Amino acid sequence: MELDWTTFLLEIINFLVLVWILTHFLFRPVLGIIAQRRQSIEDTIAQTKAAQAEADALKSRYESRLEDWEKEKSVAREAQARELEAQRKAALAAQQAALDDERRKSESLAAHAVRKQKEADLADAIAQGVRFTGALLGRLKGPEVESAIIRMVLSDLETLPPSRRDALHDAARELDAVTILTAFAPGNDLKTSIDHAVADLFGKPTTYRIDDHLVAGIRIESGAWQVEASLASELEYFKSPGTSE
Amino acid sequence: MFGEHWIAIGPVSLSETVLTTWCVMAILAIAASIMTRRLKIHPSTGQAALEAIVSMIEDAIVAVAPDHAKLLLPFVGTFWVFLVIANLVGLVPGLHSPTGDLSATAAFAILVFFASHWFGIRDQGLANYLKHYLTPSPLLLPFHIISEITRTVALSVRLFGNIMSLEMAALLILFVAGFLVPVPILMLHIIEALVQAYIFGMLALIYIAGGLQSQALHSRNEEEDE
Structure with a gap:
């Protein structure tokens, strides 16, 4: 149990050398590789987190x-x-x-x-x-109907206003006579009435003619003037357009 | 039997302890060099075991001195690795553990003694470090000094005594009882070798950490008092 100083000093030196050896050949490489792995894991985790964050952001x-x-x-x-x-x-x-x-x-x-x-x-x-x-x-048709028509016409002529009567009188001035057309030959009384009415209205004598186309009635022609009241003209009037209104 | 001088080189005579230590150093250097030659990110089984050992050492140091683990790892880790191998060398027939020699264990204890002061002064400065010897009262300075000496002596004698006594016991049983009878003692030797290596390294770590943290503890106490 004695202390050998040579051994004591050499053991100190030996241990310090061993510290250097193990530091360089054991601890440093192993700790280095552990640190690398840890860094790699941390990098992976960081990448994963970044990827996760990116994925979350994208999501x-x-x-x-x-x-x-x-x-x-x-x-x-x-x-x-x-x-x-x-x-x-x-x-x-x-x-x-x-x-x-x-x-x-x-x-x-x-x-x-x-x-x-x-x-x-x-x-x-x-x-x-x-x-x-x-x-x-x-x-x-017949003389009676025609006589009635003629008398109706003569009655209407008597009620003409003076201006019309003057105009008819002026129109017949240059004529020799006023032509009277009837379907049947009038009787004497009727002729006398007609003559008086014509003389009164036109101031001219009358000439008579028979016209079957009148059916029954009278047409008084004085130059350009014609006064007609006959069944034929009435029928024609009915035939003409606008008579229905 | 321990510390016998085998080789003399001029005035320097080398003991069995030194030669065995060199052998252990050579084995450790070669093994470390081989095992760490091709380290990979994805470890093999051997690399994983090696990393586990180094990680356990680092974790133990971190548990005691978390802020100085990298600084203390080479010194304390070397103690653990070397002492485990050195303690187990005695199991090899014809060889003796270097730690069964008081000269070696004293050398290790002295290293721990100086290391605790060296790391403390390095970390805090000489004046700050020496202050803790005067706290909580300058009257305690002799006791601090006695404590430093006795714990160093105890450190060396504890390791020496345990390892030497195990080898002596095995040898005595071998002489008295015969071949193979000391085997249970040898099994105990394995456990004791591991335990003593752990205790020596842990005590060294605690002493060094105490030197590192003494002034910090003192400052914290002063702040709490204020």
């Missing part, structure tokens, strides 16, 4: 974008719905307008057709009336 960005898309989609859908509604309304309005036009055209055509039909019916009615009246008057 939130895409979620935000998806929300924006949803909003844009809903807005676009609403706009499209409004546009479709407007187009539908416009189409409906156009269709309605077309239908109204068509309806108006149809109504117009129908009215026109009705009017034409009415006109045709009226013309037929008139024609039938004329035929019926002509047939009736043809059966009723």
